[in-house]
Amino acid sequence: MDFKKDLKDPYGRLSSWIHDVDCCKWDGVVCSNRSGRVIQLHLQSPAREIDVVGDEVLADPKSPLSGKISHSLQNLTHLHYLDLSLNNFSGIPIPSFIGSLRSLRYLNLSGAGFQGMVPYQLGNLSSLRTLSVRREVWQPPTLRADNWQWLAGLFNLEHLDMSGVNLRLASNWLELINTIPSLVEIHLSSCQLDLISHHIGRDTFVFHANFSSLTVLDLSGNFLGPVVPRWIFGLTALASLDLSGNLFEGPLPRGSWNLTSLQHLDLSLNYLNGSLPNELVHLNNLISLNLRENDFDGFLEGIWNWSSLTSLDLSENNFATFLPSQLSTLTALISLDLHGNHFRGRCTQLKELSLYENALSGSIPSKLGKLSSLEHLDVSHNKLTGTLPESLWQLYKLEDLCINDNSMEGIVSGSHLDNLTVLTYFDASGNSLTLRASASWTPRVQFEVLRLGSWKLGIQFPTWIRSQKILRDLDLSFTEISDTIPPWLFNQSLEYVDLSHNQLDGGISHILCEVKNETQYLWYLDLRENSLSGEIPDCWMNYPHLTHINLNSNNFTGSIPRSLFHLKDLEYLGLGNNSLTWPITFDFE
Template sequence: MHTLRYLNLSAAGFGGVVPPQLGNLTNLHVLDLHHFSSLVYAENLQWLSHLVKLKHLDLSRVDLSKASDWFQVTNTLPSLVEIHLSGCQLHRLPLQADVNFSSLSILDLSSNSFSNPSIPGWIFKLNSLVSLDLSHNNFQGQLPHGLRNLSSLRYLNLYWNNFNSSIPSWLYGFTSLEFLNLGSNYFHGSISNGFQNLTSLTTLDLSGNELTGAVPNSMGSLCSLKKIKLSGLHLSRDLSEILRALSSPGCLLNRLESLYLDSCEIFGHLTDRLLLFKNLADLSLSRNSISGSIPVSLGLLASLRTLDLSKNRVNGTLPESIGQLWKMEKLWLSHNMLEGVVSEVHFANLTRLRLFQASGNPLVLEASPEWVPPFQLGVMALSSWHLGPKFPSWLRSQRDFVYLDISVTGIIDTIPNWFWNLSTIYFSLNLSHNQIYGELPHRIGTSPVADLVYVDLSFNHFDGPLPCLSSEVNTLDLSNNLFSGPISNLLCSKMEEPYWLEILHLADNHLSGEIPDCWMNWPNLVSVDLENNSLSGVIPSSMGSLNLLQSLHLRKNNLSGVLPSSLQNCTILLAIDLGENHFVGNIPGWIGEKLSDSIIISLGSNRFQGQIPDNLCSLSYLTILDLAHNNLSGTIPKCFMNLSAMAAN
């Protein structure tokens, strides 16, 4: 082992401390321990000082928060060519240092969220650097002038910092730059013609800044450019003007592969000028004000892999030519004004399609019951389409669903048994706002439906008993159905493993019986809505164990008794609605003392008696207070005038 020169244990699943015995491998040239989680850590890096022949070091995602010697040690390794310390929880860089990295060409310190307000000066002395990644940190202010010393850079990533200035003119002298990412900062001003000097650029990301105005025509002369990301800029231009700038003088036409212009305040129409970019594979125009129809000629963009036109004002019908885009993998058309019929022809050659999101368009799918789609989708969202009245049988061929949303689609039918066996990797299922009827399987969220996390079956006609849940379910919305019987089957059965449920909405059903006393098994609940059922008895004391509860709705049941004092343990409750029940006793003073973050308190239409407690005046965030239709006596506390949030609203 002493002769070992190359050691790669990256993403091997190890945990715990990095063994210092690695320092005995003194002939190592390459050491790669990078992980995808911070389960590996080192309390110091003294062992690393023995690896004097090391050229490549990658400790990305290894927790070095306690290794305060990381810089001093790595600075003693004279042969280092690459250092990768991304996501190591380093927190602070030394401000001044004499650096010995004479051979260093690649430095990656990304995703550490350094407390340093600016890039320390010693980095600017690394004249041999060709790659510098400082993304996902907290650097701010102007781009430091010292960076101009690193004129050999081919890769510069400053994404997701807080730089706040115009883009300095000296940056346009970096003629060797191939990759430049200044995205998600606060750079302002216009997009300069100076970018035409960066003739080696293949990737340019200026997204998420405060840059305004036109895309300069000179950008079209960057003949090596393959990817342009301008998302979130205030371009405020017609789409055809932007495409004209990028197509002049013309050397981009056969080079550009990815163009991201989402959220750029763009208007105008989709035009045939798009066809000039013959190798365009990724086009994102979402969240703009583009109108008009999708041109038939779009089907000639044979290289398209992803197309995002969501959240625009595109209207008319979906052209059948879209089905000729045989390389298409992801297609977003959601929330436009498309209408008309979509047929099997529209999907004829989309064999690679894995994501199709087109919700929010009143489209009608006409497919034969025997249709077998040519694709296998992982994500499908067709909310607001017309798919019914029969449950779509063509779904039977889809085996890879992670996300399925066919809400508001006019289905008036039962769910066939085969549906629950469709996918073993379901994550999210939304069948809400249809007229689906019948009973659910005995258990939801596990075999035969594995790993369901989000389940929304609300606003249907499901009946029968509530199902049992898998421990994996995070959100369950069965509200506005015809479920009947007790809720104990759902809440109190098979408690061998922890449950992750955060959202439980069962409102507006025909549920009856008492609220069971097993809430301690659901410690992650944030929102509970059982209103408008026929539940009776008292609020069980175990409901007070829900320390994360923010919203509790029990309105319009037949609940009675006094409010359990254990509820005062739910100290982050924002909304509590117990109206239209039969609760008795005094309004407890602990509501004002313990539920200090409450915004809504509704106790109306009960049988509370006694005086209104002055403690309620302590609820400084309270905007709605309903105590009407009770048997209260005495005077309204004068301190109610101090409920400033209520007055403001």
């Protein structure tokens, strides 16, 4: 109960911790069946919801505990298992007295907000099998370990995770973990580690590894370059290796690669170049390979024999070969990303296929329709021509379809789109396609993103848009519409609207000021290069999230409304080439 007193528990997670109830029945407490002593404390916060918006990582903590860790925890001398992860102990260090819990085998303090130095007393936990004090991606880098000598005391350790902990001053980190041959997993991502002291010249690296049991090694996001350490290629038990983002340069080393158990390899976000060595090609057990954002080039012969491969990312390199017909032999492949290269050839089959920003030419092959499992297809920003094959509309599982910024033409009918009932993201802008649908057509599909820029849609505004209840992104630019904007358009839950470069006429007051949807999330509005007229309405306060407004090159008259200058997030306002008059009141709040 003393332990509970120092904690803040606003969500009542410890409400069962009361004097009249046997502590072995408290939530999160596990007792020994033999002795009745407390042997486990499961006090981790339930999983957080993570959302990434641009470069910002947002976290929604689920009922975290906070406050202080009471010294009374030391009384649990038989405690084997302690999990305080994903709580919010922000501002306090990891208590050094945890090092007195000599029976601990499992200790998880990850993502709990602890700050300062990782206490050397943890080195007293000689029975420990698992130590995790990782910093989660949404948290500031406030944990550090300048002297890591204490780690050598954990000679039974199997799982080590200190990702995100600042180990910059722990220059002997590699020798220390090498004294623990029992290690099965090592996670030291983003720890500011380097190997400067181990390099003798550019190409010589002195170290003899003692990791015979190691199956997982994650050293991503450090400063281990410029040379990939050769000792890594002798880890015969290794199943997963992540060396991404380490400033490695030059070609991959040749010679003996004894990575016979390797299944997952990530070398992305480096400066590696040259062709893929035969040693890599012979890793026949690979399940996933990520070489994204390097400078590899040359041919890819040999990798098509990897029958177990499910994920392959070769994007943002300099491969300029033909896509081989053998690609279809990768029968287990689920995800393929080849964008940002100079591949030539035809498209092929996959559940998830990303080939954008290549040099693909010709038409999309009709055999595409045989890929009945395809869910995500992106062939945008290529040189594809011709018409869309009928077989494309037989891919009934398609959820995302991006064919934008090519030179395709031809007719797409309403019945075509009706076949793709689960399609929610459709970007086909930048082509010369024509939509042929009856005036009474109501699509079976519900789009979230619909981009038909440069299509021929007819002179009337497409009334079927009104049936789209979840639409948030709409691009009908350059579509030759010669009509008024319908008053119902902004009753949708639209966030992005581009109706530019058409022949739209009439005013916009009725569509902006008489909306029935009280909650508006519109942030982007582009109506430039039309024939819209009348005064610019003064009801912009209905759209508080707007960051971009472009009304250039229309026939608007009158003065600039004050409410435009009350939009706190507005970054761009285009009113040029109209017939606006004074006074212009720059009434900023």
